[in-house]
Amino acid sequence: xxxxxxxxxxxxxxxxxxxxxCRDKPQHxxxxxxxxxxxxxxxxxxxxxxxxxxxxxxxxxxxxxxxSFFADYCALAALTRATFRLGQLPQAAQLTELRxxxxxxxxxxxxxxxxxxxxSGQEQGGFDGFPDA
Numbered sequence: 001x002x003x004x005x006x007x008x009x010x011x012x013x014x015x016x017x018x019x020x021x022c023r024d025k026p027q028h029x030x031x032x033x034x035x036x037x038x039x040x041x042x043x044x045x046x047x048x049x050x051x052x053x054x055x056x057x058x059x060x061x062x063x064x065x066x067x068s069f070f071a072d073y074c075a076l077a078a079l080t081r082a083t084f085r086l087g088q089l090p091q092a093a094q095l096t097e098l099r100x101x102x103x104x105x106x107x108x109x110x111x112x113x114x115x116x117x118x119x120s121g122q123e124q125g126g127f128d129g130f131p132d133a
Contacts, residue, residue, distance in 0.1 A: 036067040045078035046071070053077075053107060060106025060113060073101040 013019035035058050038050050050071070057070055076098050083090040102108030 032063040032065050034064040036064055036070050039071050046074040049074040049077045056107045057105050062105055
């Protein structure tokens with residue numbers, strides 16, 4: 001199966017005349033900059049992961065609204081570490097889910113923190129991609 005077409009950037013859509021602000025300019029309705037709050041149900045091992053990672057996720061922009069998601073990541077990371085300590089290999093799905101959650105939280109390497117699209121200060125003309133005649 002062939003991959004689908006790539007999503008066009010807002011600048012490309014404006015140049016083409018298909019830009020719609022209601023669809024192409026998402027608005028984040030809830031803006032909360034407070035740090036995540038650790039829930040009481042975490043195991044001591046998961047609490048250790050929480051304390052190790054909390055500074056990084058706050059720097060990546062995770063707020064108190066993401067506390068439950070971050071707690072789930074910490075619990076999964078604690079289980080994975082315990083499995084490794086026993087000399088066993090965790091299930092592949094466990095490792096994959098841990099990586100996915102780390103990417104969403106912005107702590108899974110440089111590519112998870114990369115900005116998408118063009119910088120806001122750059123202007124692109126509608127015909128930049130065409131060769132000069």
